[in-house]
Amino acid sequence: MRNKVQKSSLKAFMKQRRMGLNDLIQKIATNSYACKHxxxxxILNISQPSEPELNNSNPSPPASPSQQINLGPSSNPHAKPLxxxxxxxxxxxxxxxxxxxxxxxxxxxxxxxxxxxxAILKKKEEKHIMSERNVLLKNVKHPFLVGxxxxxxxxxxxxxxxxxxxGGELFYHLQRERCFLEPRARFYAAEIASALGYLHSLNxxxxxxxxxxxxxxxxxxxxxxxxxxxxxxxxxxxxxSTFCGTPEYLAxxxxxxxxxxxxxxxxxxxxxxxxMLYGLPPFYSRNTAEMYDNILNKPLQLKPNITNSARHLLxxxxxxxxxxxxxxxxxxVEIKHHIFFSPINWDDLISKKxxxxxxPNVSGPNDLQHFDPEFTEEPVPNSIGQSPDSILITxxxxxxxxAFLGFSYAPPVDSFL
Numbered sequence: 001m002r003n004k005v006q007k008s009s010l011k012a013f014m015k016q017r018r019m020g021l022n023d024l025i026q027k028i029a030t031n032s033y034a035c036k037h038x039x040x041x042x043i044l045n046i047s048q049p050s051e052p053e054l055n056n057s058n059p060s061p062p063a064s065p066s067q068q069i070n071l072g073p074s075s076n077p078h079a080k081p082l083x084x085x086x087x088x089x090x091x092x093x094x095x096x097x098x099x100x101x102x103x104x105x106x107x108x109x110x111x112x113x114x115x116x117x118x119a120i121l122k123k124k125e126e127k128h129i130m131s132e133r134n135v136l137l138k139n140v141k142h143p144f145l146v147g148x149x150x151x152x153x154x155x156x157x158x159x160x161x162x163x164x165x166x167g168g169e170l171f172y173h174l175q176r177e178r179c180f181l182e183p184r185a186r187f188y189a190a191e192i193a194s195a196l197g198y199l200h201s202l203n204x205x206x207x208x209x210x211x212x213x214x215x216x217x218x219x220x221x222x223x224x225x226x227x228x229x230x231x232x233x234x235x236x237x238x239x240x241s242t243f244c245g246t247p248e249y250l251a252x253x254x255x256x257x258x259x260x261x262x263x264x265x266x267x268x269x270x271x272x273x274x275x276m277l278y279g280l281p282p283f284y285s286r287n288t289a290e291m292y293d294n295i296l297n298k299p300l301q302l303k304p305n306i307t308n309s310a311r312h313l314l315x316x317x318x319x320x321x322x323x324x325x326x327x328x329x330x331x332x333v334e335i336k337h338h339i340f341f342s343p344i345n346w347d348d349l350i351s352k353k354x355x356x357x358x359x360p361n362v363s364g365p366n367d368l369q370h371f372d373p374e375f376t377e378e379p380v381p382n383s384i385g386q387s388p389d390s391i392l393i394t395x396x397x398x399x400x401x402x403a404f405l406g407f408s409y410a411p412p413v414d415s416f417l
Contacts, residue, residue: 079152084104085104089378097113097381099111117156120158162225167220169214169372170215170276184276184358185273186343190346191221197331197332201332208226208246209268210249219360248281271318273313309339
């Protein structure tokens with residue numbers, strides 16, 4: 001009985017963590033009564049976003065609905081929801097869902113990310129959608145980054161047509177196995193580091209590395225996904241100062257609201273590697289304020305059940321002073337040449353010639369064994385594959401349509417009402 005209670009408690013805890021503490025913070029922030037509590041105020045104070053960019057004393061006002069977002073070569077103005085058969089919900093986010101979909105004529109399977117324009121506009125997140133699109137367009141040249149095939153829109157929704165990856169989230173496998181042996185953790189860390197190094201070579205900082213954003217493909221290779229928090233145009237010595245990320249993986253400089261650079265991604269790699277080896281992120285606490293204090297002030301504690309090379313790497317990546325952090329001088333080159341990765345042949349790794357330590361053993365596109373039933377058991381909303389009747393389009397929907405004109409707008413027609 002006790003084991004059942006413990007398992008139930010653990011499942012509830014992991015579900016809460018999956019939803020993210022940021023959502024909780026946002027809910028608290030909108031509750032005037034809760035905001036009066038001193039503890040809540042201290043948490044919200046540290047969690048408030050700072051100015052959008054460094055050296056920008058006059059931040060630009062929110063984008064007006066008339067401003068266009070142009071997705072350029074990613075757009076497909078001829079595509080429409082009825083081109084797809086939407087089969088299963090395989091993921092959820094702040095602005096919509098990710099669905100397994102089969103193209104009716106191509107008979108190819110895709111992961112289609114469907115975003116609600118109204119929700120994006122409400123939180124003024126148009127720029128993050130643009131960043132996601134821009135990064136996705138550059139991903140086709142790297143084997144460990146999810147690729148965008150094209151995008152399109154209806155009056156109230158945006159559609160990203162992405163590679164379908166069904167080996168499961170790293171989070172899902174970590175949840176089931178608690179932690180990984182060092183060789184397996186090394187393989188994943190190497191592929192993740194390779195992907196981050198490639199993004200950095202394009203002057204992109206990822207900023208939101210966590211097990212939920214790391215997928216395994218059908219062979220067991222890493223695929224990085226969800227580029228909504230990426231920051232473009234960060235030169236090797238450049239910095240930014242936007243407060244964003246996921247609480248468990250925030251670097252000290254982000255919490256301090258100080259300028260930060262691409263080394264923020266190496267901190268996150270250290271946090272993910274630590275979690276793969278130990279089962280929880282470093283400095284973790286269910287109390288967000290306590291966890292933030294741990295990240296800022298508590299020394300890194302490493303149990304003795306890892307090799308000296310793993311210990312040395314974690315100490316280098318989880319260095320609180322970003323100027324002394326591993327990767328601060330020569331970025332990916334420093335990580336690549338660390339002794340922990342000496343068993344890795346990087347040319348073979350990038351060519352996918354190394355055999356993954358775990359094979360998801362999926363039988364085909366319809367094999368959803370590695371997706372959380374919390375998603376797959378949810379019914380596919382009828383509205384996903386439809387556009388609203390033009391008579392029923394409200395002012396807010398019209399406003400949303402105007403804000404994303406460049407996305408490749410497909411106006412509602414009788415054929416898919």
